[in-house]
Every structure is written in structure tokens, then in C-alpha cells.
Amino acid sequence: MMGKNKKSYAIVLPMLAVLFSIIFGTLSVLIINHQMSMIIDKQEKYLGDTLSLQLAKITKNSIINKDILSLQIELDDMLRIDGIGFVAVYDASMQILSKAERVTQINNRNILGNKYINPITIENEIAGYAVIQFYEGFFSSYFKGKNKVIVLLFIGIFSTLIYISVKLGKNLSVRLNNINEQLPNNSEGTMDELSILENRLKPLISSRTNSQAFGMEERYEESTILAVECKNLTILKTRVNPEHLESLMYQFDILINKVSDIYGATRFNADQRCIYLKFKKKSTADDYPLRALCCSSVIHSLGDKLLDTHGIQLELASALINVRCKNFKSQLLRESARGDYLTLLQSMLEQAVGGEILLDEKTKNHKALERAHLSPPSEKSLLFRVEKLDDACKKLTNQQIEILASDI
Secondary structure, three states: OOOOOOOOHHHHHHHHHHHHHHHHHHHHHHHHHHHHHHHHHHHHHHHHHHHHHHHHHHOHHHHHOOOHHHHHHHHHHHHOOOOEEEEEEEEOOOOEEEEEEOOOOOOOHHHEEEEEEEEEEEOOEEEEEEEEEEEOOHHHHHHHHHHHHHHHHHHHHHHHHHHHHHHHHHHHHHHHHHHHHOOOOOOOOOOOHHHHHHHHOHHHHHOOOOOOOOOOOOOEEEEEEEEEEEOOHHHHHHHOOHHHHHHHHHHHHHHHHHHHHHOOOEEEOOOOOEEEEEEEOOOOOOOHHHHHHHHHHHHHHHHHHHHHHHOOOOOEEEEEEEEEEEOOOOHHHHHHHHHHHHHHHHHHHHOOOOOOEEEOHHHHOOHHHOOOEEEOOOOOOOOEEEEEOOHHHHHHHHHHHHHHHOOO
């Protein structure tokens, strides 16, 4: 399994979404509050000027007739309008003639807002003043409901954005990590998943074989060894034009190297008609036998593609075994251990026919191959033949075959 990346998209995308939400939300609140304050002030001023002008008109006759009772009735009627907390009529010297106040729980003038004053004119002379005051915050109270709706809307939008960013970030991170785990050139570091993917795609694009250093830090090494034999190579040497055969086999070598890079295999020297690939266990979660099996399937399919383009059929047979070898410091001992499992692979290939992929029982029982369809080629056989891969592996190998076959 990959280590946790410090620049993971599962962390970066939600952080960006939260940062965007905070910045956008703050700016939006400031702008909306400013706009609403302007609207409230304009609305209050317009209504205050209008009502004070109306009050000045309707009280003119009462002032002319000095009818204080009628004046008080008119003020009481004006006070019934919602939001008005104080109305009064003053004479020309600003002495109060009559007033009306709404009875409130806090009966003082401090809760009242701005005064809106309009002169009462009689024959172009100012006879008095009409005064109206609204309750402080009366107009803004009408916008509280809208503010709550806007706040809830923003919370819903930002929560959805953050939720989507978390899901997308995790999904993107998991998908990129899954892709990275299937590619060669495993590298640990502080890079994000996309940078790791770009780094690991280099073997697929450049078709270079990267040498893998032999690690001595572990005492034992677990791996799967794949042997691929060309059954009819001897016949091809006698029946096919040597230059044509050399061109074909050289192209097959290039394809083998590309497939080895894709599946993280190390190719070592061939013996007689065989190609040997080692799939080293890289971690406890590494399905290295499955990598070897898929690699073998791709190689067989590419052999069939060569028949379509060159008219020459390569009768390929493969054998896989899991081995656990001690990491000897002595090269001689390492070669001796290699000779033991190569002998076993040779005996397995002798029982295989063209197109078959055989496994021994130990390899067959590995949990990484539990979804592969395997069966013994005969009742008495101790080996197991690969009938087909599971759907996921089949889809993956088909995509790789399509890419690699484009170079044939």
C-alpha cells in the first residue's frame, strides 16, 4: 500500500472548498448587508417624508380652526400605521400642539429612530411642523426573514460544495492511488497523486526497462517467477526466413520489455526457448502472483497479434510458481537457488501445450488468485491451468493489449 501523501487531493480539495466558502461567504455577507442597509435607509426616508407630508396636509385645517381635539384624532389615526412610534404637531415656534405615542413595554424615546419633519404652510407662511418617528429597526425587521433564508441558502450551498469536494477529493485520490499501485516505478515521497502518476507513467510512454537494485535489507525475498516458452521455436528456425524470424523475435522482445515495465517485473537471462520474469513482492498488500498471471495473459495475447501482422504463429506456453528465497550475499548461492526453481519451471512447461498457463498448487492457493478461474488439465495432474481471468483483470489486460498492439 502507498504511504499517505502530504499533498493528497482528499485533503487539498476540501481545504480549497472551505477557504473559498469562507472568503466568498464573508464578501457576500458584507455586500448584502451594505445593500440592505441602503435599501432600508431609502425605504424609511421615503416613507417618513411621505407620511410627514401627508400629516402636514391633513392637520392644516385643524390648525387654522385651532381645533386641538380634531388634531389629536388625526394624530391617533396616523399612529395606527405599523412602525410609527411617535407623531406630533408643533407650532411655528416649535412648541408642541399635540402628540401621540404608541404604548410600548419600553416607553421612552430612545427606541425611536430618526425624525421626519415637514412644514405646515398656510398661505405661504409656516404655521407649524408635522413630525413622525418610526421605531428603531422597524424596517430592518422585515428583512430578518430574508436574511435567514439567505443565510440558510448560503449554508446549504457551501455545505453541498464542501461535501462534493470531500467526495470528489477522496474519489480522485483513491482512483489515482489505485492506478499508481498498478504501475511500475513505485516511488514514495511528498508528491501528490497526480505527480506520482506522471512519474509512474514514464515506463509506459518511454518503453525503457528500469533496472531494479537488489535489496539486501530483507533476509528473505518472496516473488513469483513466470517462465514463457516458445514451443515451436526450433521449427520456426528451420522453416522461416532467418531475417524475417529475427525481425519478429526482436519485436516480440520489445513487447516483452514493455509488458515487464507495466507489471513491475525483472527479466533475467533466457534458457533455451524460455523467457523468465520475476515479480518481486513489494509490500504485504502486493498481489504479485496476480501481476504475474496478468502479465502472462498479455504476453500470450500479443503473441497472437504477431500472427495477424506477420503471419507467423508463436506457440507460447507459460508456467508460474511462487518462491521464497534467502537473500544470499554470495552470487554463487543465489544462482544455485535460482537453478532449483528453474528446473521446476522446466518440468511444468514440459506438461504444457501451446496457449496454456500452468500453476502449481502452492501458487494456485495464493489469495491474490482466488478470483481467477483455474482447473487441472487432467484428473491426475498436480498442476492447474488458467481458464480465464476475472472480469476486472480481463478488462485491464484488454486495455493494455490494445495499447501495446498498436506498435506491432
